[in-house]
Amino acid sequence: MLTDRQCKVLKLIVEKYIKDPVPVGSKTISKTLKCSSATVRNEMSALEEAGLLEKTHTSSGRVPSEDGYRYYVDHLMEPKKMTGEDMLKLQTVFHNQQLALSDVIVKSLQVISDMTNYTTVVLGSTSHENLLKQIEVVPIDEGSMIVIVITDRGHVEHKNIRLQDVSLEEVKKTVNLINNLIVGTPIDEVSAKLEYEVKPIIGKYVKQHEQLYNAFYHVFSDFTNQEVNVVGKNKFLTQPEFSNIEKIQSVFSKLDNPELLHKIEEDDDNNIKVYIGSESKIDDDVTVIKTRFKSGNQEGTLAIIGPKRMEYDRVVSMLEYMKENIER
């Protein structure tokens, strides 16, 4: 258990380091705290002993360790009220009556990314949670048409398909069949259902059923598993701890990987959660702060991704604010 003063020292070091990423020395802290640098040094080495601080070399100042950030977030951080300016910028987005929820979310995350210089992410619902609502087919020219798939949650995807010597009528038959038989099925189960329920029927009634079946099968099996929207990826380029190319390469490849981002959602917690460094699964220098949201039939996850040295208090209150606003 930490003493009162140790908490203060840790808090000061974390906050100082977040402002300016250079190791913090005892002298700096002693100025704020009413005691000498020697005392602070003693406390610091106790905190290091406890694994909450680290040195970059024997005679350097201290830097928060992963556990140090953890302790800060769990016990020391005070929620920071949003500034009027920040609030105002978000309000104008939220109060735009024209915009649908999904657009509001993306727009406001853009605003947040610009305000904070961190990357933001929205994860929509998975193809398991989306039920097929309707499909539409629009012929474009000889032998090519567009299939549009709409889910009950308003997710829309379309795919251009090529069919040879298949009459529009045959296509319409198939579309009707699908719209009658498998509407309401979770998207990720549609392919299977197509095979077992639709294939036998179109096999009987529809010419060129082989081609048609294959085309629709691909439409559904290519359907995105999870809507992912990453906003402000380039913000990482402005963060000093990501100033080398290999690091950026590694982080970008992770951010481009929807499956990996999807893992952020894995825990089913509805509150705001903070994943620091290695906990983030993205990079040891990265922190992910996320929350789930639910509004009507829309649900998903919001996340803000930045350096481990993130303005935790500010980001947490922004996410809280976002969540509240979305949920009503």
Next chain:
Amino acid sequence: MLTDRQCKVLKLIVEKYIKDPVPVGSKTISKTLKCSSATVRNEMSALEEAGLLEKTHTSSGRVPSEDGYRYYVDHLMEPKKMTGEDMLKLQTVFHNQQLALSDVIVKSLQVISDMTNYTTVVLGSTSHENLLKQIEVVPIDEGSMIVIVITDRGHVEHKNIRLQDVSLEEVKKTVNLINNLIVGTPIDEVSAKLEYEVKPIIGKYVKQHEQLYNAFYHVFSDFTNQEVNVVGKNKFLTQPEFSNIEKIQSVFSKLDNPELLHKIEEDDDNNIKVYIGSESKIDDDVTVIKTRFKSGNQEGTLAIIGPKRMEYDRVVSMLEYMKENIER
């Protein structure tokens, strides 16, 4: 006018430098050419005089200047036959009968980006060239619906809109009106036509016409001006001349700007064109190689973007190959 030997020297220097980005010295060249390093030095200083070579410092080897690359591309470069391996990889994409043309293009550009380590771009036709073919509306829940816009070239876009207290019937009336009155209009003129041709009519026959008009107006005015698809942006991170963060930041911000990329298309040339360094409008260290393609009602531009020190011969033949394959 360059002598025969000067051409050889320039060609060797450019090709050497493309392989390995270090200034080329006279000794290296003299090994290939049947003459002494002193002779090569004389030729080199003539080429420098002509503005085709540059030195990084007084006693360094030579590096091609922008004009040097230009001369190489225009006069010295020999078309390089694609390797069997490269060709095979692209063939498998092109011979996939299932895929629609637009998918084939994106897939093959992905392949090219991976083979070459350069970034690739497809620019589709502009909203001016796309004619409205059809709109569809799908209600999602109370007060929110999805509008799907389809153009004659098979471009599809959708937008979630919010309407308060508007019955589905009124919406359908409007949709029918639009589908009857302004189908066939270039997308970028639809907004105007909505105002002059549809607004007066729905004003009379449709309740809540104000809201409906606004919603549809936004759907069309938000329609993307130009389909842009950038593949393999991260490849820039692997190029040695882009190893510093500011450079990457600048290039990425350009690649994220559809209007700027659109400028690649500005000249109306159907052949393969090479824009070197400052000509590229993106960055002085960047080269853009592009060509237009046309196939049925689909047309657009393909581009490969990489460092100025690009494998010109290889890229040009790949683009030629792509263009040919797309056009039949």
Next chain:
DNA sequence: TATTAGCACTTAGAAAAAGATAGTGCTAAC
């Protein structure tokens, strides 16, 4: 007259040396 050998000279870059700075840990006094 074009080519080449030879040599003095230049510069970047690597390696080594010297200082300067900001911090620590420990001891002994308060």
Next chain:
DNA sequence: GTTAGCACTATCTTTTTCTAAGTGCTAATA
């Protein structure tokens, strides 16, 4: 328990030294 004082340490910056790769010029050569 706190603090002043001091020896010690590592990094960073600057300076110096050395080396390697290249040039340009001159004079000899074919």
